[in-house]
Each structure stands twice: as C-alpha cells, then as structure tokens.
Amino acid sequence: MRPILRPGRWILQRLRPPPLGWHDLGALTPPLLFFGGPYSNLHATTALAKHASTLGIAGSSCICTGDVVAYGAHPQETVGVLRELGCHVVGGNCEEAFSSRSADCGCGFAEGSRCDILSARWMDYTRRNLDDDACAWMSTLPSDIRFSVGGVNFFATHGAPSQVNRFVFDSTDASVKLRECANAEADVIIAGHCGLPFTNEIGTSIWHNPGVIGLPANDGTPRTWFSTLSEDEDGLRLETTPLDYDHTAAQTQMRQAGLPEEYAATLSTGLWDNCEILPAAETRAQGTALTAISIALPARRRPSKISPFAGA
Numbered sequence: 626m627r628p629i630l631r632p633g634r635w636i637l638q639r640l641r642p643p644p645l646g647w648h649d650l651g652a653l654t655p656p657l658l659f660f661g662g663p664y665s666n667l668h669a670t671t672a673l674a675k676h677a678s679t680l681g682i683a684g685s686s687c688i689c690t691g692d693v694v695a696y697g698a699h700p701q702e703t704v705g706v707l708r709e710l711g712c713h714v715v716g717g718n719c720e721e722a723f724s725s726r727s728a729d730c731g732c733g734f735a736e737g738s739r740c741d742i743l744s745a746r747w748m749d750y751t752r753r754n755l756d757d758d759a760c761a762w763m764s765t766l767p768s769d770i771r772f773s774v775g776g777v778n779f780f781a782t783h784g785a786p787s788q789v790n791r792f793v794f795d796s797t798d799a800s801v802k803l804r805e806c807a808n809a810e811a812d813v814i815i816a817g818h819c820g821l822p823f824t825n826e827i828g829t830s831i832w833h834n835p836g837v838i839g840l841p842a843n844d845g846t847p848r849t850w851f852s853t854l855s856e857d858e859d860g861l862r863l864e865t866t867p868l869d870y871d872h873t874a875a876q877t878q879m880r881q882a883g884l885p886e887e888y889a890a891t892l893s894t895g896l897w898d899n900c901e902i903l904p905a906a907e908t909r910a911q912g913t914a915l916t917a918i919s920i921a922l923p924a925r926r927r928p929s930k931i932s933p934f935a936g937a
C-alpha cells in the first residue's frame with residue numbers, strides 16, 4: 626500500500642517534513658497488537674512475533690511505533706523479522722537517521738550527555754551491520770499511521786504527531802497530550818519513543834504508549850512491554866502485557882559484539898544506565914516493577930472523521 630499525502634493545516638504544522646506522510650489503514654478489526662522500540666533486539670522481536678501468533682493476531686494486525694534498530698546486536702536480522710511478519714511500522718527517528726545516513730540518531734539526547742556519547746558507538750555498529758536494502762525499506766515507512774476501530778479514531782506515531790522525537794511521558798502535562806490529539810484529529814494516540822509504557826485517559830481522549838520490546842522499562846525487571854486491543858460485548862479493551870524473552874542470550878551477543886555495556890547490563894537488571902531523559906516523576910519510579918493495565922474504551926467515542934480515506 627502506498628502512503629497518502631494530504632495537504633492541510635495539520636501537515637503544515639509539523640515540525641519536521643514527513644518523509645512519506647501518514648498512512649491510512651482504514652477500518653481495522655480487532656484484535657490488534659501494538660509495540661515499539663525493537664532496538665535491534667532480535668530475541669525480543671522473535672518472541673513478540675511468536676506471541677502474536679499464539680494470540681492469533683496476524684502480522685498485518687500488528688503496528689510498531691518505530692525505532693526498529695538501535696542498541697542491540699542484530700539490526701539487520703530484526704528488520705528481517707519485522708518485514709517477514711508483515712506488520713505496519715511507523716518510521717521513528719532511528720529509521721530517519723539510518724535511511725538518510727545521518728551521523729545523529731535524532732533521539733533528542735542533550736549534546737554531551739551519556740546517551741549522546743553512547744549513541745555514537747551503537748550507531749557505528751548499526752551502520753556497519755545494516756545493508757542498503759534495509760535502509761531503503763526504512764525510507765519507505767510512513768511518519769504516522771491512521772486507522773479506526775469501531776468508530777474510534779487511532780493515530781500511531783513515534784514521539785508525537787507534531788515532532789518525531791518529542792518525549793511524552795505519563796507525567797507530561799495533559800494539555801500537551803490533548804493538543805496533540807486535537808491536531809491529529811485522533812481519539813487515541815498510540816505513541817512510542819520515550820521507552821516507558823503508560824496510558825492516560827484525558828477527557829474523551831487517550832494517550833497510550835505500549836512500551837518498547839527492545840529494552841526493559843527501567844522497572845527493575847528484564848521484562849519488556851507491548852499491548853493489545855481486543856473487543857468483547859462491552860466494547861474495546863486496551864491491555865498492556867509484559868514480554869518475557871531470552872534476554873540472557875541477547876545480552877551475551879551484545880557483549881560479544883562490543884556494544885556498550887551500559888545497555889547490555891540493562892537487559893538483565895531492568896534498570897537504565899541513567900535517567901537523563903526522564904522527568905522527576907519517572908526518575909523517582911526507577912526500579913518499581915510495573916503492573917499490566919486493562920482499560921475499556923467506549924465502542925464509539927464519536928463519528929469517524931476519516932472514513933472517506935479508508936482502504937487506502
């Protein structure tokens with residue numbers, strides 16, 4: 626399917642030029658599966674694909690919020706698993722960086738910070754272990770993905786609709802999230818980038834981050850996170866789920882590859898090397914084990930505004 630470019634106020638307001646604009650999947654039928662940040666973690670990505678199969682969720686019903694490659698030992702193989710799975714992928718800042726051959730990962734790390742310094746090492750490794758075809762595939766990814774389920778309008782993005790590397794956290798002010806939802810004409814935003822799963826109900830809008838599968842959530846456990854959207858007689862249900870995978874093997878191969886020990890250690894400790902990007906609330910929560918959430922969405926929040934573009 627080709628992405629659709631539609632001129633309008635929303636696109637003109639974006640802080641970055643969307644490489645291929647947003648992609649409209651039209652009306653989808655649950656169950657769906659959402660995840661972010663594979664981060665070159667082949668073991669976690671393979672486990673996620675198996676989990677989707679076990680749940681009876683086809684690859685075409687899975688949506689990734691981007692950053693397919695980053696810290697881990699298997700960038701090329703991780704791209705291969707996702708392409709084989711046939712899931713929908715939003716282009717994250719890492720896909721923008723590698724498809725444009727940029728020296729900057731575009732993560733938004735402060736210059737000279739630990740994350741910024743370490744990024745030079747994993748970017749060099751990734752660049753040397755990613756072929757031209759994988760980079761060309763990254764250049765085809767849409768900046769955002771729209772779809773609807775039961776009349777509810779969803780908008781999958783990387784950081785935020787307005788900015789690919791905007792860090793939006795649980796503690797980020799509700800007014801910021803509401804403004805992003807309104808500008809994107811979305812009832813539910815599915816976002817990634819910040820690395821932590823959370824779900825905020827703000828009036829009739831929802832900001833949902835399913836988490837990332839490639840690194841733990843800084844909660845002191847090696848688990849990573851994804852989410853599912855299902856439907857029953859009560860309507861739609863959004864649930865987060867921890868992903869257990871062979872993190873020891875992934876860690877061993879990161880070390881053998883000479884990747885930064887700071888990220889290899891995180892796979893087993895479940896703790897980030899630093900909290901540079903985190904607001905105070907998320908920093909205080911470091912080491913506190915997360916619990917899964919399950920929330921019900923009304924079947925129809927409001928009439929769909931994007932039905933004319935369904936099926937593109």
Ligand SMILES: [Fe+2]
Pocket residue numbers: 692717718719732783790818819
């Ligand atoms: Fe990112």
